[in-house]
Amino acid sequence: MELSRRDFLKASGAAGIGGVFLFGTLDPTAALAGVPRFLPLKNKVKETTTICCYCAVGCGAIVTTYEDETLKIEGDPDHPINEGSLCSKGLAMSQVHQVDGKPNPLRLTRPLYRAPGGTAWQEMDWGTAIETIAQRVKATRDATFDEANSRTEAVASLGGGELDNEECYLLSKMDRALGMVYLEHCARI
Numbered sequence: 001m002e003l004s005r006r007d008f009l010k011a012s013g014a015a016g017i018g019g020v021f022l023f024g025t026l027d028p029t030a031a032l033a034g035v036p037r038f039l040p041l042k043n044k045v046k047e048t049t050t051i052c053c054y055c056a057v058g059c060g061a062i063v064t065t066y067e068d069e070t071l072k073i074e075g076d077p078d079h080p081i082n083e084g085s086l087c088s089k090g091l092a093m094s095q096v097h098q099v100d101g102k103p104n105p106l107r108l109t110r111p112l113y114r115a116p117g118g119t120a121w122q123e124m125d126w127g128t129a130i131e132t133i134a135q136r137v138k139a140t141r142d143a144t145f146d147e148a149n150s151r152t153e154a155v156a157s158l159g160g161g162e163l164d165n166e167e168c169y170l171l172s173k174m175d176r177a178l179g180m181v182y183l184e185h186c187a188r189i
Ligand code: SF4
Pocket: 052, 053, 054, 055, 056, 057, 058, 059, 082, 085, 086, 087, 088, 089, 090, 091
């Protein structure tokens, strides 16, 4: 049977606790002094695997939650890319969701729209936002398209560091099909 690093750590922990009871080297009550208060929560605390949201390295992480609260996020030792490690940004991932145990007030969960010349932002649903962007890209491209050179210089495309290989491929294909020549990446500006 193949034993993952995580299974090995769990088995080692169980063996350690078992050893304490068998050989009586520690008082079991004292050894488990901190455990009972967690027992009523045991079915509510869950671990979920995820991928770091920050960059295209795609490190794996385990999120431990209790109801809506994130208790901790740690590197996933079974993930083939990072094998349990996370960089400083990945370690701070939980702050996207919450700060000091409360929902992060700076987190955007819906698109914000500011009209041309306007000063106030207003919330917009995703469907309207995507449709508006598509209509404006099409209108700008059609109005500025250079037929002789098959291109438009009026629209640019900016990729983000969190886009993976396949997403970059699809984005650059779409950009080129539209005739865009200015493709950039956030890491270069
Ligand atoms: S930001 Fe750091 S932890 Fe997140 S995927 Fe990139 S290298 Fe991994």
